[in-house]
Amino acid sequence: MGTVRRHIYIDAPVDVVWDIVGAPDRLHEWFPIDSCEVVGNKRWINLPSGLRFEEDIVTLDHDLRRFQYAIVNNMIVTHHLATVDVIADGADRCIVIYATDIEPEPMGLVIIGAAGSGLKKLQSMFSPVNGVS
């Protein structure tokens, strides 16, 4: 089992960041994918390489500010659970933590590399220059 994690601090109130992270259909705004579609508890994401992943939305807890999803029905990925937590660090700052458990292991490094890129994009979206509010 590959278990990996990345985190980033963002200078924005936790609720503002959660508005994006906690919206499964807004993944493409910060994660390096082309597009996504959400129907009920299902999400499909389309990668720039043309790959398409089917996912189950496992947890969407607006109180805990936790989002969990799992890649399913995939020829390569036999087990997956990703957890994204947004945690307040004072009134105007928060930390976003992205963790994944996945089989096969090597896929964990690929996913977490993309997640790292996504977290940086998320941070830049709240920078003074790009400021989402």
Next chain:
Amino acid sequence: MGRKILFITTDQQRFDALGCNGGLIARTPNIDALAAHGINYNRAHPQNVVCMPSRSTMITGQHVSTHGVWMNGVPLPVDAPSVASTLHDAGYKTALIGKAHFEPFLDPFLRFAENQLAAAGTHSLIEDGYLHRGFDHMESAAHGGMGTFHYAQWLMKNHPEAVPMYYRVLDMELQVSALGGTNTGAPQAHINNIPREWYHTDWVADRAIAWLESLDPDADWFCWVSFPDPHHPWDPPASELHRVNWRDVDLPVGFPVDRAQREAILDAKPAQWRKWYDGDFVSNYEAPRRWVPNTLTEDQVREINALTHIENELIDEAVGRLMKHVESRGWGADTDVLFSTDHGEFQGDFGLLFKGPYHVDALMRVPLIWRPAPSAGVDPATVTAPVGHVSLAATFCEIAGLPQPAYVEAPRLPVNDEDARSLGHERVLTEWDSVLFGKIVGLRTICRDGWVATACLPGSLHNGTEGELYNLANDPLQQINLWDDSAYRSTREDLLADMWDSLPTPDAVRRECDAPV
């Protein structure tokens, strides 16, 4: 009009692969001719023994601790220094044709330019106003017919039936495959029915020739031709297998035939050696996780060596074609040719294959040849002083008549041993760091005065007191580890003190690993 630069690299090629370095099987007359008319470096080391860190050193002129690409899967930042950019800014036309690998291969999110170029059908990319890595033209290839590379796209478009002829490098679990496809069952050995003219070695040469042909006769140019072979998988075109019959190949001198002797040698080395041999500790992604080295048979060693020799002959013939084309354009007298590889390969030494945290000649001693432009009037020489790839960037700038860039960490390559002394080529350093799901291995190595000393950093297997010490003259196969021999304690301490003084200080925050490879 200045001197042109043809930089030819292979991937995972041993020092003794070439006739000019004592190789007795593969016929390499074209590369041997470069050595005969140029400078052959007898003790050249890469600064890391896997692809991405080593190649990042070539292009930046920096040690691994400085450029920060500490393992395969760690991308070289797009704003990292690039000698290609320096040459481009000086008016050189620049190209990299073949395997780049400054950025991860496994990239389904297409995050990296190397993978985006072929998908977009282009050969260059402007990022923040800068040409990616400084190359006017990038045309990519890797070790087979799949992936996001120009070669793979060309093969799929023109000869789709040939794509599955290649060995499938990764298995369904994305692990480096341990399967063998030949009679001996050697891992990553395979019968490839692809016609030779479609094989990636010839394609890389074809594309390099096409790019050179596109240039103005008066252009100054830097062309990095990067052959993916003889890196595994070992699957040269079947039509070429007649060149070397594996049944006729002697076992390498570095392969201890007696199992007890082999294992005693491994037991005298730090723990990562024997633990990998027994399949108890796989520290990195560069060898098949499910292959256990102690199952390696003599016939498998013979076959892998034979297939490697065949691949090396094909590379040599491609080099011959490149040289012929350079001559045909009237550039022969004004073209410098540098030939090297990114790191070596065990090929049976110590009963092992592939590569990993093992700083011995099999992986560290690499071919390095500089055939200066004949018009420069440099005498042929053999250099015995230790040198490294870290000197390549400064050498390219010297050839181009440019000052040594501030970003490089080593002087240009010497043209003889006296020049080496005056330039300060006393030592060469190699680093290893791997972190694979909690398995941590770090090594730091110095080669100086005919000695190789390796310190193991604290990690999963080591507490920081272990290491290796070899006398290269008395023990050319590095089978006698003198690290704990009290008679050599002062030698060891002197080498290590020099090594710690000479190594650059890495950034406090290690770069993230974004892919397995």
